[in-house]
Amino acid sequence: MENMNILVTGAAGYIGGSVVATLLSGDTHFAAKNIFAAVRAEEQVRSLQPLGIKVLQLDLRNEQEVAEAVLQNEIDIVINTASSIDGRLAAHFISALGKRREVTSKDTYHIHSSVTTGYSKEGGWPYGTIKDGDPVYKLEKELNDGFPIRKTNTAITELAKERGVTSFIVGVPFVYGTGSGEWKKLSQNIPATIKASIALKTVYKFNQDSKFAAVHISDLAEYYVLIVKKILQGEKLPSGEEGYYFAVAHETGWWDVAQGLADVLRARGLVTEPTVRVWPSDDMAAEALDLPRQFVRLMHTARVTIDYNNRYPLGWAPKWDEQKFLASMDVEVADAFRYEKGRTTLFDALNGTN
Ligand SMILES: NC(=O)c1ccc[n+]([C@@H]2O[C@H](COP(=O)([O-])OP(=O)(O)OC[C@H]3O[C@@H](n4cnc5c(N)ncnc54)[C@H](OP(=O)(O)O)[C@@H]3O)[C@@H](O)[C@H]2O)c1
Known part of the structure; x- marks a missing residue:
């Protein structure tokens, strides 16, 4: 296996922190000297430093800072989990990786974390079910509807092509479970529902039900690591316009x-009844769940249709399934109390305030 330096952005976050931990875990054995973590705050630097990796405190909006970090630390692979929406952050890394490629003539790689919510009717997706290997880039371009995540996906793919950087877009569905990162251990969706339910003493749902695509955080982190392993083994993975991967x-x-949450919260005496009620209004839901009004229904009702049985052959074997997830609601509740630290930055980005 070739030796390459890997930088994880958003490494204090839920997904990024778990990716760093998985890269370093027993099964994986990446050397700590090859792992770099980009975080934003001094206290996050201190929290990650005991891992023995190089922790960089970076303002990812500063292109110069990002370029220096990539070139000085000889970064070959960037796993970007800092923002699915703010394409500037990815663009800074792709430009820097392009420069490094120019200087060294070595291939460089950018793995971007996207969101699958947009691939639903509710998210304005008219093409139905998609899977790895479908012409998703072309469909997003054709649609050209200004949906922020799609716009970022296509812009990243085009910039990477222009700069000679090998790029991958990982479509991340609803993520649950306790992360293994040093800083933030929890996602947003279920902890927010738990908090709202306890405050209102009732679990609420929207009047429309559907199935949604999901992944446990440990399986998701493993997914990123598998892509990195393939790169290090010199395997030519589909990339660029063909490089959309769905970690469902x-x-x-x-x-x-x-x-499931109502049953567990009722058993703990945290809600007054086992019945799940329908939100009286989207405004009430948005306020209770601390989500922007225009996204609250999408985030809790979208029918994301991804054919997860037809994947690129990465050798991914997720350990969590629907049954195990639904049986883990008590852990979700216990950990929502145990690990409340920080709020996801996703919704600030959606509001344009990040
Ligand atoms: N969690 C999910 O269920 C899910 C599902 C699909 C897609 N995603 C996407 O995946 C990405 C990561 O999700 P997550 O749950 O890990 O979010 P998260 O816990 O909020 O992690 C994001 C991390 O990136 C850092 N960051 C954000 N903007 C930054 C900037 N301008 N400069 C430096 N650092 C910055 C944050 O720093 P601070 O700690 O300082 O805020 C945070 O540590 C998000 O874009 C999200 O939309 C998440």
Whole structure:
């Protein structure tokens, strides 16, 4: 296996932190000297430093800072988990990786974390079910609807092509479970529902049910690591316009999750009844769940249709399925209390305030 330096952005976050931990874990054995973590705050630097990796405190909006970090640390692969929406952050890394390629003539790689919510009717996707290997880039271009995540995906793919950087877009579905990162251990969706349910003493759902695509955080982190391993083994993976990968392990119903939470919260005496009620209004839901009004329904009802049985052959074997997920609601509740640290930056980005 070739030796390459790997930088993870958003390494204090839920996904990025778990990716760093998985790269370093027993099964994987990447040397700490080859792992770099980009974080934003001094306290996050201190939290990650005991891992023995190089922790960089970077303002990812500063192109110069990012370029210096990539060139001085001889970064070959960037795993970008800092923002699915703010394409500037990815663009800074892709430009820097392009420069490094020019200087060294070595291939460089950018792995971007995207969101699958847009591949639903509710998210304005008219093409139905998609899978790895479908012409998703072309469809996004054709649609050209200004949906922020699609716009970022296509812009990244085009910039990478122009700069000679090998690029991958990982479509990340709904992520659940306790992360293994040093800083933020939890995602947004389920902890927010738990918090709202306790505050209102009732679990609420939207009046529309559907299935949604999901993955446990440990399986997702493993997914990124598998892509990195293939790169290091010199395997030519589909990339660029063909480089859309969907890290979907299974589907689950929104109402099943709500009922599972209601049962567990009722057993703990945290809600007054086991019945799940329908949100009286989207405004009330948005306020209780701390989500922008225009996205709250999408984030909790979207029917994301990804054919997860037809994947690129990465050798991914997710350990979590729907049954295991629905049986883990008590852990979700316990950990929502145990690990409350920080709020996801996703919704600030959607509001344009990040
Ligand atoms: N969690 C999910 O269920 C899910 C599902 C699909 C897609 N995604 C996408 O995947 C990405 C990561 O998700 P996550 O759940 O890991 O979010 P997260 O916990 O909020 O992690 C994001 C990390 O990136 C850092 N960051 C954001 N903007 C930055 C900037 N301008 N400069 C430097 N650092 C910056 C944040 O720093 P601070 O700690 O300082 O805020 C945070 O540590 C997000 O874009 C999200 O949309 C997540």
